[in-house]
Amino acid sequence: MPISPDFTSRLQKEWKITFLQCYPNGYLKYTDLCNILQLTAALHSEIGGISFRDMQVYHQAWVLSKMRVEIHRLPKWKDKITVKTWVNSLENSRSIRCLEIYQGDEKLVGCETFWVVMNTNTRRPESLALAHEHFEKFAERATNEPFSKIELQHDFETIATQKVQLSDLDIVNHANSVKYLEWCLNYVSVETIFQKEIQSFEMNYLKELSLNDIFDIQEKTENKKSIYKVQSNEKTNFALQIVFK
Missing domain, CATH: 3.10.129.10 (Hotdog Thioesterase)
Incomplete structure (x- = not known):
């Protein structure tokens, strides 16, 4: 799909934690935490014109290679959170995307992800076939420690x-x-x-x-x-x- 008129190089997305996403103690599951982060990353790729559907024209897809998550505090059932994301680097077949989860002004989670472009036919990495220059790259990081x-x-x-x-x-x-x-x-x-x-x-x-x-x-x-x-x-x-x- 074409680049959305709402596209910006930094994205903020609000989520509300449902009971289906929580452990019996009422706090967000670590798996659903990762799902929320990845869904936010996917949304940013979609409105920026480099989503799975866009890439499939060239038989390509983003594949997660590394992910680091630092937890300051877990959100719980009915909490409203904001996920902020931006691209740190994107070159050839590799990209680092940063994500943070906030409740109000409090940072709850920091996450960095390392993605590789894979050809879904050959199952091998290759350079991204789509233009991505409209994504501004930001040097700041989301975690205290690197991979x-x-x-x-x-x-x-x-x-x-x-x-x-x-x-x-x-x-x-x-x-x-x-x-x-x-x-x-x-x-x-x-x-x-x-x-x-x-x-x-x-x-x-x-x-x-x-x-x-x-x-x-x-x-x-x-x-x-x-x-x-x-x-x-x-x-x-x-x-x-x-x-x-």
């Missing part, structure tokens, strides 16, 4: 074996990025989730999973940090690092 390298060389314990289901797939025909987080968080203690003890989490997407793929979930915990791996055929597809308060 980190998640250490995957230590011994991990396999805690579950699962199969990719139809409900896990998204419009790009692979397991949706938030599903990986959901699979791993199911093995974090309920007390940790309900007491809101997660300070930050970071995700690396390394190799896509498709329908009926079998995968293992592996875990390693040390001090105030847990690392999870999703692994298939002895290759790591996804890594999650959680830092606790």
